[in-house]
Amino acid sequence: MPATVTAVVGNMGVGKSTLLRICAGLITPDDGWVKFGERKFDRPRLHEMSRAGLFFMGERSGLAESLTVGEHFDMIAKRFGLSLDEKLIESFALSSFLDSKPHRLSTGERRRAELAIAMTRRPKCLIADEPFRELDPMTCEQIGSGLRSLASDGCAVIVSGQEVRTVLHYSDSVTWVTAGTTYDLGTPKHASRDERFAREFLGPRTSL
Amino acid sequence: MVRRYAFRAAVLWFALHFFLAIFAGFASLRVPLTSVLILMLIGGTLGFIDARRRNELLFLQNLGIAPSTVVGTWAVTILILEIAIRFVAVAAGV
Numbered sequence: 001m002p003a004t005v006t007a008v009v010g011n012m013g014v015g016k017s018t019l020l021r022i023c024a025g026l027i028t029p030d031d032g033w034v035k036f037g038e039r040k041f042d043r044p045r046l047h048e049m050s051r052a053g054l055f056f057m058g059e060r061s062g063l064a065e066s067l068t069v070g071e072h073f074d075m076i077a078k079r080f081g082l083s084l085d086e087k088l089i090e091s092f093a094l095s096s097f098l099d100s101k102p103h104r105l106s107t108g109e110r111r112r113a114e115l116a117i118a119m120t121r122r123p124k125c126l127i128a129d130e131p132f133r134e135l136d137p138m139t140c141e142q143i144g145s146g147l148r149s150l151a152s153d154g155c156a157v158i159v160s161g162q163e164v165r166t167v168l169h170y171s172d173s174v175t176w177v178t179a180g181t182t183y184d185l186g187t188p189k190h191a192s193r194d195e196r197f198a199r200e201f202l203g204p205r206t207s208l
Numbered sequence: 209m210v211r212r213y214a215f216r217a218a219v220l221w222f223a224l225h226f227f228l229a230i231f232a233g234f235a236s237l238r239v240p241l242t243s244v245l246i247l248m249l250i251g252g253t254l255g256f257i258d259a260r261r262r263n264e265l266l267f268l269q270n271l272g273i274a275p276s277t278v279v280g281t282w283a284v285t286i287l288i289l290e291i292a293i294r295f296v297a298v299a300a301g302v
Contacts, residue, residue: 051272063263065264171232
């Protein structure tokens, strides 16, 4: 859905990442298709969908080790005929890392760089698989705000993660993935009131 | 990005021909056609493995470039260089 952040949550191993990778065209589904915009992809491929406005942030770093952070920005801007937003780079505190290669960055810095690159692309849809994983609270805040900012610009943001409170805090709607089935639970508030979701996923001690 | 792959392919090709020249001399300038095809295939595969090792494939796809472009660029670069070296060999009368 455009202009919304959708959280994809579920227990470990139920196939959240697989689902997102199928949606992004990184895994070919056994059956079915992916509809992105007006186009239906029987054999979805990320490079085709990214031309139509999709950006995928994987669980692992999506930065090329041979390029500096600045080169990533330049390539995205040049490829899609966009201008570099200096304020965006500053807001993610990346100015001092522009000449650095990804292996010199910490997990948080890499994640910030990836999201800033995604925002430079101005995608119609961003799929972010576990963007809050292993991050400190401040970086989570920056990433969450970035995702919200993308959504407010009309981007459909899909986020997965095990950090339920953080993920749901920045989300407008919740999709619960169980083995073989997905449930649209509505807003995070509605989701927290869903008995089965609370019992089978959140557990007795997690309150939202 | 694609230029980088062409450059890497060219570096590997020069290195390979340098070693061939050490052992085979001027004969290395005229590699048989089947060997060129095998070289293109191996080069393309190595290029893909190298791009994967450098974690470039996801970014490439986010740029809207198919991963097969890596293989193609390596193979075409090798082919162009082989054609060029054949012209050099003919011009030099080898």
